[in-house]
Each structure stands twice: as C-alpha cells, then as structure tokens.
Amino acid sequence: xxxxxxxxxxxxxxxxxxxxxxxxxxxxxxxxxxxxxxxxxxxxxxxxxxxxxxxxxxxxxxxxxxxxxxxxxxxxxxxxxxxxxxxxxxxxxxxxxxxxxxxxxxxxxxxxxxxxxxxxxxxxxxxxxxxxxxxxxxxxxxxxxxxxxxxxxxxxxxxxxxxxxxxxxxxxxxxxxxxxxxxxxxxxxxxxxxxxxxxxxxxxxxxxxxxxxxxxxxxxxxxxxxxxxxxxxxxxxxxxxxxxxxxxxxxxxxxxxxxxxxxxxxxxxxxxxxxxxxxxxxxxxxxxxxxxxxxxxxxxxxxxxxxxxxxxxxxxxxxxxxxxxxxxxxxxxxxxxxxxxxxxxxxxxxxxxxxxxxxxxxx
Numbered sequence: 001x002x003x004x005x006x007x008x009x010x011x012x013x014x015x016x017x018x019x020x021x022x023x024x025x026x027x028x029x030x031x032x033x034x035x036x037x038x039x040x041x042x043x044x045x046x047x048x049x050x051x052x053x054x055x056x057x058x059x060x061x062x063x064x065x066x067x068x069x070x071x072x073x074x075x076x077x078x079x080x081x082x083x084x085x086x087x088x089x090x091x092x093x094x095x096x097x098x099x100x101x102x103x104x105x106x107x108x109x110x111x112x113x114x115x116x117x118x119x120x121x122x123x124x125x126x127x128x129x130x131x132x133x134x135x136x137x138x139x140x141x142x143x144x145x146x147x148x149x150x151x152x153x154x155x156x157x158x159x160x161x162x163x164x165x166x167x168x169x170x171x172x173x174x175x176x177x178x179x180x181x182x183x184x185x186x187x188x189x190x191x192x193x194x195x196x197x198x199x200x201x202x203x204x205x206x207x208x209x210x211x212x213x214x215x216x217x218x219x220x221x222x223x224x225x226x227x228x229x230x231x232x233x234x235x236x237x238x239x240x241x242x243x244x245x246x247x248x249x250x251x252x253x254x255x256x257x258x259x260x261x262x263x264x265x266x267x268x269x270x271x272x273x274x275x276x277x278x279x280x281x282x283x284x285x286x287x288x289x290x291x292x293x294x295x296x297x298x299x300x301x302x303x304x305x306x307x308x309x310x311x312x313x314x315x316x317x318x319x320x321x322x323x324x325x326x327x328x329x330x331x332x333x334x335x336x337x338x339x340x341x342x343x344x345x346x347x348x349x350x351x352x353x354x355x356x357x358x359x360x361x362x363x
Contacts, residue, residue: 159328159354161214163284165241166221169271170208171289173227176201176262179333188263195261200332203360204288207330209254210363211286215244222278223253226271227264228299233257239277268293268317275325285353287329289344291337293317311339318347326353333357 177187177198187198195201208223215221220241223233232238233256234249242249266289275282292310296317305313321327329344341357348355 159211159286159330159356160284160326161211161286161328162216162219163282164219165278165280165282166215166219166244166284166286167275167278167282168208168211168221168223168286169230169274169288170204170223170225170233170257171227171266171271172225172260172262173266173294174263175266175290175334176204176332180335192261196258198262200290201262204332205258206363207288207332207358208257211288211330212244212250212254217245219244222274222282223257224271224274225257225260226267226274227262228267228270228295230267230270230274233260239279241278265294265299266291267295267297268314269297269320272317272321275322276320281322282325285325285327287327287344288332289329290332290334291340292343307337307339310337311343314339314343318350321351325351327351328353329355331355331357333360 174188175184177195178184178200187195212221212223221244222237222241224230225233234242234253235256242253244250268289271287272285275285292307293313294305294310296313327347329348331340331344334340345355347353
C-alpha cells in the first residue's frame with residue numbers, strides 16, 4: 001500500500017496555527033482594554049490637576065493685584081509721612097529757637113531781679129541805719145494781740161469792737177462744725193480731733209482771735225461760749241471782767257476756747273442772759289453765730305424745730321436784752337436758715353450795733 005506523503009500544511013497544522021493566532025488576538029484585545037482603561041484614569045487625574053492649577057493661578061493673580069494696590073497705597077502713605085515728618089522737624093527747630101530766646105530772656109530777668117534784690121537790701125540797710133520802725137511794729141499799733149490774716153492783709157470792717165466793757169458771745173453748738181446739715185451730722189459722729197479741725201470751726205476760732213486782737217487796750221472783756229447753756233471760756237472767770245491789756249488773760253482765753261468742741265443745740269436766750277449777770281453790765285456785745293436758735297429758755301420736747309419757731313425763739317431772746325447795749329453780729333454761713341440774716345440785721349438796727357456776714361477767707 002502506497003503511503004500518503006506528509007505535507008507541512010496539513011489541516012492539523014493549520015488548526016494549530018489558527019488557534020495560536022486566535023490566542024494572540026485575544027491576548028492583544030485583553031492588553032488593549034487594560035491600556036485604554038489606565039490611559040483614561042491617568043487622563044482624568046491630569047485633568048483635575050490642570051483645573052486645580054488653573055484655580056491656583058487665578059487666586060495668585062488676584063493676590064498679586066491686591067499686593068500691587070497695597071504697595072501703591074503704602075508708597076503714597078510713605079510720601080505723606082515724609083512730608084509730615086519734614087513739617088514736624090521744622091516745627092521742632094522753630095520751638096528750639098523760641099526756647100533759646102525765652103531762656104535768654106529768663107536769664108536777663110533773673111539778673112534784673114537779682115539787681116533789684118540787691119537794691120532793696122541796700123535800701124533796707126539804709127532804712128535801718130536811719131532808725132526807721134519795722135513793718136511789724138507799725139502793723140501791730142495799739143492792738144492787744146498780734147493777728148495776721150492770710151497774706152498779711154489788713155481788714156476794714158464796720159464792727160464796733162470798742163467800749164469799756166466788751167462781752168464776746170461765741171456759738172459752740174453742733175452746727176458750727178459745717179455749713180450743711182448733712183455734713184454737720186456726719187462730723188458730729190466723728191472723733192474729737194476731726195471736730196476740732198473742722199474748717200468752719202477753725203474759721204470761728206480765727207474770727208474770735210481777730211476780735212480779741214482788736215479790742216482797745218484800755219477795755220475790760222469777757223468771753224462766753226453758748227449752746228444750750230452759756231459758760232465762760234476761761235474756767236473760774238464767770239461773772240468777772242478780764243483786762244484786755246493783760247497778755248496773760250488774753251492768751252488764756254484764746255487757749256481755752258481752742259479746747260472747746262462744738263455740740264448740742266442753740267439757745268440765744270442763755271447767751272444774752274449773760275449780759276445781766278455781769279456787773280457792771282457790758283456796753284458792747286460781739287456775737288459770733290451761724291443762725292437762729294433752735295430752742296428758747298429751756299429745751300423743748302420736740303425733736304425738730306421749724307423756721308418760724310426758730311424766729312420766735314430769737315425774738316423772745318432779743319426782748320430779754322437790756323436796752324442801750326449794742327449787739328454786733330458776725331453771722332457765719334449755714335444752709336436752711338432763711339430768716340437768720342434779716343433777724344440779726346434788724347437786731348443790729350434796733351440796738352445801734354452792726355451786722356456782717358464775712359467772706360470765707362475772713363479774717
């Protein structure tokens with residue numbers, strides 16, 4: 001039997017070739033699908049980065065514009081500040097020149113003052129050599145006690161401080177602690193030192209000191225304090241006249257008055273009754289007070305007193321005063337006492353005395 005010849009292109013061979021070719025095509029298709037997918041993902045990522053970069057570029061451009069505007073504003077402000085600094089420098093220079101001129105003028109003034117002081121010293125030395133009296137000796141005159149007001153001032157008043165026998169009545173009620181009711185209540189509850197140093201009371205002491213200092217050296221005097229009762233300032237001198245020419249009596253009375261502490265109410269009846277207890281009776285009364293009395297001969301039971309009642313107490317006390325004795329009143333300020341000034345002014349007219357309400361810096 002004749003054998004068939006073997007051909008390399010037989011059907012089996014072709015099948016194998018086609019199968020291999022198909023496998024290659026399938027592999028290519030699989031690889032191509034993965035490549036396309038990876039390429040698309042990469043493209044998406046790159047697109048997002050591009051969009052983000054574009055946004056950053058836009059933001060950067062806005063910031064650049066803002067920075068340029070800020071820089072321009074800063075440059076303009078710098079130019080303005082330079083102009084102002086130049087003006088300030090010019091002003092400082094002008095002030096320095098002015099200060100230098102003033103210093104020169106001050107030096108010249110001091111030199112002139114020194115020259116004047118030297119001239120005054122020379123004149124004073126010449127005056128002393130000529131035996132001229134000292135200023136203190138001239139001011140003292142015939143006063144029984146030296147008294148100097150603030151600034152060494154001399155005062156002219158209408159008070160009649162003369163007489164052979166002068167009675168000084170000083171109000172030492174609680175109202176003498178201050179000018180307002182609320183402060184009187186407040187100071188009344190303070191300690192002794194605060195009461196003695198109350199401005200109104202210190203002013204009262206200065207007023208009495210001035211009155212005593214201006215008494216005639218030939219006169220006799222007596223000083224009584226009064227609130228709800230009247231008593232002599234100098235213990236043991238009740239009913240007696242003291243000599244104004246006696247420095248011992250004068251200083252003792254002033255020192256005793258400085259130890260008094262204002263308290264209680266006011267009875268003008270008790271004060272004026274002193275004039276009838278002295279023998280011989282006074283021919284002049286000096287009254288230092290701050291308002292109408294709050295009670296009559298005796299203490300009333302009511303805790304408050306009206307303005308009309310205070311005026312009645314005053315009028316009743318005035319009627320007890322012996323005729324022919326002038327009353328010179330120094331009325332210190334006190335709120336809420338509308339009738340006081342008119343009442344004491346009328347008392348001065350009726351008794352041919354005087355009345356004054358001094359300024360706060362008197363005496």
